[in-house]
Amino acid sequence: MKKTLPFILLLIVMAAALLFGSVDLTDVKNSKIDTGDTAWLLISTALVLVMTPGLAFFYGGMVRKKNVISTMLQSLVCLGLITVIWVVCGFSLAFGADFHGIIGNPATFFMMRGTLGNSSFVTMPTIPLILFAMFQLKFAVITPALITGAFAERIRFNSYLIFLCLFILFIYAPLAHATWHPDGLMYKAGVLDFAGGTVVHMSAGWAALASALYLKQRNSPDHNPARISYVILGTGLLWFGWFGFNAGSAGGASVLAATALATTTTASAAAAMSWIFFDMMRGKKPSAMGACIGAVVGLVAITPAAGYVTVPNSLVIGIVSAVVSNLVVIWRSKTSIDDTLDVFPCHGVGGMMGMLLTGVFANKAVNSANTTGNGLFYGETHLFFVHILALIGVSIFAFVGSIILLRVANAISPLRVCLNDELVGLDQSQHDEEL
Template identity: 70%
Template structure:
């Protein structure tokens, strides 16, 4: 029975793929090109490609950290998101996130079903100078990498089929509502005044809390101690992530101008400061400066600046990088003293990094940097409204993402077992799940 049920995610995707033959989506006359800006289009095409390269970058980043017998499996868990989430997005996912708002919680999945009306659709109101289809493709890349981030928490012990089913549920019930609530003009968090420039809440907090839920639900590995397979993979992955993150953050301005340059600059500053802070803090604790620590620190800085990138000054981005790096470093140390087996420390780095970034956005955001910020300036400038809004949203999103993920894990486990057998874990997921090896 379980074996038959385990085929559900693939049958699910196959079913909607077949629908393509019945929804050819032939565009009508496209007459909405008057306000489109070729320069903005060129930049957003580039940014879209940059964000996509982050997912293979994440595959190398995670793949280099696990045992050699689990490298292929871990990397494939990132790569498969590019296929699974894309199909869902093209069928109904874009409408679920950016369709007509249903009480500020979720979009209408019937909107843009099978991408009907996308090519001739009016540009998205917050990105008026690029085609709607380009906006949809850019946002797709965010949806792809979010579930991939979770994989580091349950690396080396999850069944591949069950994982695919889980990420389908995660996208529908966790990512889509959070993205809609935060980025849709009628979303409840958007209307509350929450600032999330490029995904600190939507991407990193949701993935971080799902990672913690996964680590708790799947429990410890039978062999919790391991040596990283390839630290050079980690360094390569970090480089690809850092490179792609410029599209992630600067692209979220949706146009070429001072705001995109600001976001690019703050991204660079925060990541560099966080990388240095991590290894200096390690040295303060008596550890040697390591390549692994440098890479992890850089990624934490990238995570933390994501919600703030288009709202803060460059000096404040340096502070965000340093603070987030030290806080995440301390949480990693705490995690190692508990029974929580978050294999690659996704929650301490992405979850905590995202939360620190969200709170510090409420501290350092300036309306002089981004006049579109109507909530107000941060605590640093003597105002309290924005910080309160960010704090309330942080608490609400944390509860929703953590408890929702626990529920989805349980549902998935009831349908198709999540965890591999002890023998399969000992053998390694590369062989036991995929019949391949390095």
């Protein structure tokens, strides 16, 4: 029965697609749809998609050679599984009709009903609704893929797929709704998250820590990276795609998009150099791994702030976040926490630093239409304290929720591979393949 269950689920999805496939097109002309904005969001959607294979190379190069394929597939499979879930009900849960500010109605856009034609979403009114749905899909795809670095080299692939489904439905979708839907709790409270520091990176970071604690240590935690050249390639793809991630979140081809692109570039550059210089101050040699990790931390930290801060302030965000994340990596290495690829110190802590520093440096002069207030640096305290409260709430929700989902997934199918499978390597034991 367990072997045929996935096929049965696919048949159900196919039947639903046929049943609800005849959707009503929105024929009313929407004068707000702008071809320039639409063109930029089409490009941005493609750029964000590139980030997932980029992450696959980034993570794949860091693990042992016997686990490279498995680690890369854990990222790549999200493009398939999360897309199906998003079309069926994920988009509705995140952006459907509001239910008390915490979740959307799963029936609103069930099977993408009502998304074709000239309709649009209220927060991005100049692009077609179906394009908004596909743009947001790419954020949903990469978020659970980020978690995989924490439990790399020791999770059963079939069980991982179960956890993916649970995470996207019960952690990601509620956070996306609360943060980005106009009726969401955090949106209405004034929390600023331009492109996913809270929704994407904090949720993934806390889920990563929960996973590392739940699955416990590998048989041999220390290892040498299989392909540092993969890590460099992955960093390049991530940095390239991140322009769609952040500048695309402006919702169109605008001055705000250009600002987000600029702050993204500078924060990442500053973080990369800060990581290298900090390592050198500690007596370490400058490394390619350090430069790559630092660049990604900068990209993570600027994500919530990209459309709210000035370029000089983005340099500060990159520098501070890189140093703090580096210190947390050092601390983590002295504990028994086996976060294989330091997802929590880099993505979780980077996301939290970005959220806090958004509350410090947000400037109405950068984005007067959407900024709910100036940051602490400009003499206002309200936004900063709102962000602190949101940080605490999101952290508890993502961490505790992930622990519960890990227990549920493990009850359905054991998450941890057996010792022999771990020693052989996940490429062979899970996929019967090798590099």
